[in-house]
Amino acid sequence: MPFISRIQRQSDYSLFPPSTPIVIDNGASYFRIGWAGETEPRVIFRNIVQRPRHKTTGETVTIVGDHDPTLLKYFDCTRSGPRSAFESNVVYQFEIMEYVLDFAFDRLGANESQIDHPILITECVCNPVYSRGKMAELLFETYGVPSIAYGVDAAFSYKYNQQHGVCAKDGLAICPGFTTTHVIPFINGEPVYKGCCRTNIGGFHITDYMKQLLSLKYPHHMARFTWEKVEDLKMEHCYIAQDYGSEAQLFQKGLKEAEEKTRCWQLPWTPPPTEEPPSEEELARKAAIKEKQSQRLREMAEAKRSSRINELENELNGLEFLLRQLEQVQEGDIPSFLSETGYVSKQEIESALMKVTQSLRKTKGEPKGDQAEIEEKNDPITSEKFPLIDIPDNMLTAEQLKEKRKQLFLKTTSEGRQRAKQKRHEEELERERRNQEDEVKRLENPELYVEQLQVKYKELCEKVEQRKRLKTNGGPTNGNNISGGVGRGERLSATQRERMRLLTTAAFDRGKGEDTFGAKDEDWQLYKLMSKDNDDEDEGPNEDESELARLSSRLQEVDPTFVPKLDIGTSQSTEVPRLRPLTKEDFQIVFGVERFRCPEILFRPNWIGIDQAGLDEMAGVSIRRLPSHDQELESRLTSSIFVTGGSCLFPGINERLEAGIRMIRPCGSPIKVVKALDPILDAWRGASAYAASSQFFTQTFSKMDYYEKGEDWLRGYELRYTL
Amino acid sequence: MEPEVIEAELVLPTHLSFKRVQMYEKYPKGQSRGRHWKHLRQIIQAENYQNFPPDEPNYVNIESPPSMHPCKKICDITGYEAPYSDPRTNLRYANAEVFKLIRSLPNEYVQRYLAQRNAAVVLK
Numbered sequence: 117m118p119f120i121s122r123i124q125r126q127s128d129y130s131l132f133p134p135s136t137p138i139v140i141d142n143g144a145s146y147f148r149i150g151w152a153g154e155t156e157p158r159v160i161f162r163n164i165v166q167r168p169r170h171k172t173t174g175e176t177v178t179i180v181g182d183h184d185p186t187l188l189k190y191f192d193c194t195r196s197g198p199r200s201a202f203e204s205n206v207v208y209q210f211e212i213m214e215y216v217l218d219f220a221f222d223r224l225g226a227n228e229s230q231i232d233h234p235i236l237i238t239e240c241v242c243n244p245v246y247s248r249g250k251m252a253e254l255l256f257e258t259y260g261v262p263s264i265a266y267g268v269d270a271a272f273s274y275k276y277n278q279q280h281g282v283c284a285k286d287g288l289a290i291c292p293g294f295t296t297t298h299v300i301p302f303i304n305g306e307p308v309y310k311g312c313c314r315t316n317i318g319g320f321h322i323t324d325y326m327k328q329l330l331s332l333k334y335p336h337h338m339a340r341f342t343w344e345k346v347e348d349l350k351m352e353h354c355y356i357a358q359d360y361g362s363e364a365q366l367f368q369k370g371l372k373e374a375e376e377k378t379r380c381w382q383l384p385w386t387p388p389p390t391e392e393p394p395s396e397e398e399l400a401r402k403a404a405i406k407e408k409q410s411q412r413l414r415e416m417a418e419a420k421r422s423s424r425i426n427e428l429e430n431e432l433n434g435l436e437f438l439l440r441q442l443e444q445v446q447e448g449d450i451p452s453f454l455s456e457t458g459y460v461s462k463q464e465i466e467s468a469l470m471k472v473t474q475s476l477r478k479t480k481g482e483p484k485g486d487q488a489e490i491e492e493k494n495d496p497i498t499s500e501k502f503p504l505i506d507i508p509d510n511m512l513t514a515e516q517l518k519e520k521r522k523q524l525f526l527k528t529t530s531e532g533r534q535r536a537k538q539k540r541h542e543e544e545l546e547r548e549r550r551n552q553e554d555e556v557k558r559l560e561n562p563e564l565y566v567e568q569l570q571v572k573y574k575e576l577c578e579k580v581e582q583r584k585r586l587k588t589n590g591g592p593t594n595g596n597n598i599s600g601g602v603g604r605g606e607r608l609s610a611t612q613r614e615r616m617r618l619l620t621t622a623a624f625d626r627g628k629g630e631d632t633f634g635a636k637d638e639d640w641q642l643y644k645l646m647s648k649d650n651d652d653e654d655e656g657p658n659e660d661e662s663e664l665a666r667l668s669s670r671l672q673e674v675d676p677t678f679v680p681k682l683d684i685g686t687s688q689s690t691e692v693p694r695l696r697p698l699t700k701e702d703f704q705i706v707f708g709v710e711r712f713r714c715p716e717i718l719f720r721p722n723w724i725g726i727d728q729a730g731l732d733e734m735a736g737v738s739i740r741r742l743p744s745h746d747q748e749l750e751s752r753l754t755s756s757i758f759v760t761g762g763s764c765l766f767p768g769i770n771e772r773l774e775a776g777i778r779m780i781r782p783c784g785s786p787i788k789v790v791k792a793l794d795p796i797l798d799a800w801r802g803a804s805a806y807a808a809s810s811q812f813f814t815q816t817f818s819k820m821d822y823y824e825k826g827e828d829w830l831r832g833y834e835l836r837y838t839l
Numbered sequence: 840m841e842p843e844v845i846e847a848e849l850v851l852p853t854h855l856s857f858k859r860v861q862m863y864e865k866y867p868k869g870q871s872r873g874r875h876w877k878h879l880r881q882i883i884q885a886e887n888y889q890n891f892p893p894d895e896p897n898y899v900n901i902e903s904p905p906s907m908h909p910c911k912k913i914c915d916i917t918g919y920e921a922p923y924s925d926p927r928t929n930l931r932y933a934n935a936e937v938f939k940l941i942r943s944l945p946n947e948y949v950q951r952y953l954a955q956r957n958a959a960v961v962l963k
Contacts, residue, residue, distance in 0.1 A: 125848070170840065173840070177850040177851070178850065178851040179849055179850060179851065180851055183847065183849055184847065187843060187844055187847055187849055190840075190841050190844055203878060203879040204879055206879055206882065206898070208876055208877060208878065208879055208882060209876050210876065211875075211876070214862070215851060215862075218851055218855055218858070218862070219851055221855070221857055222851075222852070222855060222857075226855075226856075226857040227856055227857065228856070228857055229856060229857065229859075230857055230858075230859055231857055240898075241901060242896050242897050242898045242901055243898070244882050244883060244886050244897075244898050245886065246877070246882045246885060246886065247882065257859065257860065258858055258859055258860050259857065259858060259859065260857075260859050309896040309901065310894065310896050312896060312901045313901055313902065313903045314901050314902050314903060315902070315903040316902070325955065328951070328955055329955070332948065332951060332952060360911065360913075361911070361920055364913070364918060364919045364920060365919075365920075367918075367919070368917075368919045368933065709917060709918035709919070710918070713913070713918040720906075720910070720911065721906070722906060722910050722956075723913065723956055724955060724956055724957065725955075725956045725957020725958065726957075727905045727906070728902065728903040728904070728905060728906065729903040729904060729905070729906045729907070730906060730908075733903075733906055733907065733908060734903050737903055737904060743894075
């Protein structure tokens, strides 16, 4: 952290007499407390309070400021985050303020019955009287403070630097703070609040903007971007561009200069263990094991097969034996003879025998197609196979007629099969012929050939794709289906949409004049169009697709680098990132444009939706608001422009401010921008020096004053900075 | 409590000698009940600034006016100057690549980008 909190308990509290004031710089981001006249505040911490629950004991405790995050592991911080007493730059939650003050006084070493020191505490410009009053009440009632003075931090910083000769007694103080930015004109060393202006933007917004941008850019590492970490990154890397447009151009063009300006944050990353390719021995061993296993499987299968053959042969022999025996048995005795065997008739035995022979042949692995081959060989002699077909019906008996019909049917089917086979054969011949033609062409000029092939392939691809899109998504007019537009219309295909249109027109056509529907025959065609069967689509692969398949296979043969598009028609699927191993680059947070984009909002608040003037414009607004329009005074003011506050630490802010203010001032006006000696601590130092002066007590008010003079007086209360 | 927590004096003690009124006396039931503070908006409303002369500076009238400079439009994603804006998402973009990206963004992300410049759709 660039700001190191200092929270050690001080031990010398009792050494200070009650007249020594305690000086508090109560900033929205940091709280600083110390003794008047010293150069450094004693205690510094972030102005936040957490009330987590202790994990083991379960009691709610109060933790003020920022602590070692490792100590917070004993507490359950999920219920309540860090809370601030500020809204914008006004203190509004005095309960939290009380915790903060408790902690501050405790660390300062207070150990008496009350805080018996005057207090100088900073507040925002034109602090609402409610906040002032509540703060005074808190300090008087709870801590017993004798007297209080309120001052503005930017003014103290200006005075401190004026004393050190950094700025003149007339000038402009520009103070970009944590939640707000002020411009305060100083005339004769006194702030003129009439000419003051405030824009509600500050370091908080810059950090928040950066945090948002980074977590949108790197959604996987969102948990890394804690508030504290981003604050650190902002402090370390952000700068103000002299001209945002040209600076962004550098990055857009990817120039070398931009590359040098890009910062990279490598998140902890350990490369996944790389798998070493297995050694030769390992491979051989694995192959041997595999071979052994497959050998065993083969043996098992062989044994099973032989046992099955054995079984079947036995059965066959048994059946044949039975048949032979049956021949010797007389006709009448057959049933009694067969009753033992379980068969009923001779036919049954024969059919069983057939079955067994067939399965035996199958197990022995004889070609199964034999029968079909034989059948087809016999085909030419159809008259022999189907003898009944050519005989006229009247010459046949009823039984024969039945048989004839059967034969007729068989004949037509076998003829059909024949024809299909013929066609297949012809197609094959055709393909072969074209391939051969292609081959000839290829041999003539291989490169040209491949090129032509690819062109043809691409054309066909597009054609098929187009057709598919039409089918699924309607006309080619909405070509943006890639971007995932999902309207109702886009979900229906063209034909389905046409059907819907017909239905709706039919539904709304009623009642308009005379209903003449049905007078003409064509009217009834409408129902045909409407019917659902109408939108059946030829699902089979059409000519184009088969040609495409042929081409892609051909290309694969010829061109080894060719990869066929797998998903034709789903072009978005090609953009889906493939799963790949994570690399070092995936764990890098790159800051390019963000480095100057985030602090740029100080100059352009409308980038984050705050419609107010930016830093440079505010200076002009401030000068315009001054009651007297004195040219000389104005040039005196612009020749001592003083920048302070926590958000002015970005490099380049002075130059940018100078350029910006030069644009809004008349030509030739003197402009000088100076930065505070220490933009962060100067406010406290100025306040400390102020409180140490002997005239400080003329500017404080006591509890008596507060309760006697009332709210109106407190509203008008204003510190005189020149003593 | 763990020894290192006590060592670091992380936890604010409940009783502090220098206070006239202790926290537990103010809020005997631990955390105070209900809301007894005002938001900044309510504070400002209660200040009744309209009853005071307008040339007297107060918290409200010292605010800066809207900017008079033309607003530079930047790409919501990259931060480059943005000549275009997408009518569907309302995001500003710098070039075709960014356009491709914003069209592939889920709506949640689009809204978060818009929220950056306070242009997101807010449902009330």
